[in-house]
Amino acid sequence: AQTVTQSQPEMSVQEAETVTLSCTYDTSESDYYLFWYKQPPSRQMILVIRQEAYKQQNATENRFSVNFQKAAKSFSLKISDSQLGDAAMYFCAYQGVRYGGATNKLIFGTGTLLAVQP
């Protein structure tokens, strides 16, 4: 079975600084997607960034970028120029590609609560 591990329950960063959130996963599948979702106090899950496993290039979305290490099964999120609005719970998630039938099932890590200090 696939698992996702986030070893940092809480992190803190100063406004305008950079922070990196860690995520490791375990799978025997060769094709999959990885995601970082943000959940602010409103509880609405918002997609931050996604990475296709077959792509070697790390995904970037404005101030958000990932370091995807497929062999090490590591998928960290870097937030540059942190803003107060970045404060939220961040979840790493895995989605396998099931041949012979599609699925949208996401497997989530336990989350990292990010605080941004002014």
Add this chain to the structure above:
Amino acid sequence: KAGVTQTPRYLIKTRGQQVTLSCSPISGHRSVSWYQQTPGQGLQFLFEYFSETQRNKGNFPGRFSGRQFSNSRSEMNVSTLELGDSALYLCASNFGRPQETQYFGPGTRLLVL
């Protein structure tokens, strides 16, 4: 375009009762997935529906069931509620292909007393 909507937003029930939660996906989306979020177990996949058929199912007891209608709206039902069913229930939708972004609703917070 309207986002994913979930009703009701809050519910209080007592043990032994049953409850039905509703999820209306974004217009045109045909896949709806349900998740349970609790402080102890985190986010867990319940089931996914695509074109009125259950496409995948998580490891939950049979008290948890769902269905999807022809307009892609989905409902989930929990019978014989237990205290441990208290949770935030989230649904997500997309057109159905795994490479597409899934959009989440605001959730239904269920409290079982």
